[in-house]
Amino acid sequence: MTVHTADLLTDTEVSGRRSPHGSALYLDGVSVSFDGFRALNNLSLVVDHGELRAVIGPNGAGKTTMMDVMTGKTRPDTGKVLLDGCIDLTRLDEARIATLGIGRKFQKPSVFETHTVIDNLELALAGDRTPFAALKFRRTTDKAARIEAVLEDIALAHRAHEPAGRLSHGQKQWLEIGMLLMQQPRVLLVDEPAAGMTDSETSQTAVLLKRLAQSHAVIVVEHDMGFVRDLDCRVTVLHEGSVLAEGSLDHVQSDSRVVDVYLGR
Numbered sequence: 568m569t570v571h572t573a574d575l576l577t578d579t580e581v582s583g584r585r586s587p588h589g590s591a592l593y594l595d596g597v598s599v600s601f602d603g604f605r606a607l608n609n610l611s612l613v614v615d616h617g618e619l620r621a622v623i624g625p626n627g628a629g630k631t632t633m634m635d636v637m638t639g640k641t642r643p644d645t646g647k648v649l650l651d652g653c654i655d656l657t658r659l660d661e662a663r664i665a666t667l668g669i670g671r672k673f674q675k676p677s678v679f680e681t682h683t684v685i686d687n688l689e690l691a692l693a694g695d696r697t698p699f700a701a702l703k704f705r706r707t708t709d710k711a712a713r714i715e716a717v718l719e720d721i722a723l724a725h726r727a728h729e730p731a732g733r734l735s736h737g738q739k740q741w742l743e744i745g746m747l748l749m750q751q752p753r754v755l756l757v758d759e760p761a762a763g764m765t766d767s768e769t770s771q772t773a774v775l776l777k778r779l780a781q782s783h784a785v786i787v788v789e790h791d792m793g794f795v796r797d798l799d800c801r802v803t804v805l806h807e808g809s810v811l812a813e814g815s816l817d818h819v820q821s822d823s824r825v826v827d828v829y830l831g832r
């Protein structure tokens with residue numbers, strides 16, 4: 568019998584060790600309205616340190632709005648978003664939240680096409696102007712070691728000196744993930760990473776995200792169920808701005824409410 572990571576996490580929850588206050592990210596009763604329409608409706612979610620979480624749901628379920636709230640782009644009407652169980656992100660602006668270690672990868676890659684892969688990674692550091700970043704990378708050797716480690720992580724060491732414009736779509740997505748990694752985030756938010764990828768790139772992306780989740784909390788919004796299965800992680804189904812179901816992919820796929828509003832369509 569195959570044991571899925573997501574099933575093990577369910578056991579963790581049952582044993583009471585999943586605590587919102589020891590979590591990487593905790594959304595507590597978050598609501599957001601746009602002109603009276605509730606995009607998020609009392610949404611609560613706990614993502615642990617070192618956890619990979621897939622968030623799925625029909626169009627308009629609130630997935631993007633949820634990530635906008637986590638990054639400070641949208642301020643909720645009510646509720647809290649706690650980083651490390653104690654820092655309420657709803658009181659902070661986007662720039663401050665980014666420096667605290669929430670990195671977001673949008674669907675469309677936006678790498679500097681005429682710059683080499685290695686230059687793109689270096690430029691990602693240049694964008695981080697916090698005193699902490701300057702301290703971290705005071706020595707060029709530190710920076711070089713960091714770049715080398717990230718190149719290995721994103722499987723692009725062999726393309727390091729080529730212009731990013733020559734990479735495939737999938738490789739550009741990995742480079743952009745690498746640019747986020749240069750900032751050493753604690754939480755990674757990744758929006759539909761598999762969109763437009765070949766089958767081989769899609770499965771390599773699942774491997775990459777699983778590896779990253781060993782040292783970061785990683786939240787992936789995705790529509791491709793084959794890719795979600797490859798991620799082999801706990802799945803949250805959003806519907807009308809709230810959690811409709813949560814658990815392993817097999818668990819949520821067998822929930823008739825999930826089939827009705829999303830998977831059966």
Ligand SMILES: Nc1ncnc2c1ncn2[C@@H]1O[C@H](COP(=O)(O)OP(=O)(O)OP(=O)(O)O)[C@@H](O)[C@H]1O
Binds near residue numbers: 626633
């Ligand atoms: N700035 C906005 N102004 C008005 N309505 C908005 C705004 N942003 C989102 N909405 C509405 O809020 C709801 C949730 O949208 P959201 O983009 O979060 O859903 P989603 O789950 O990401 O959908 P998709 O899978 O299509 O990307 C939708 O009905 C959307 O039209």
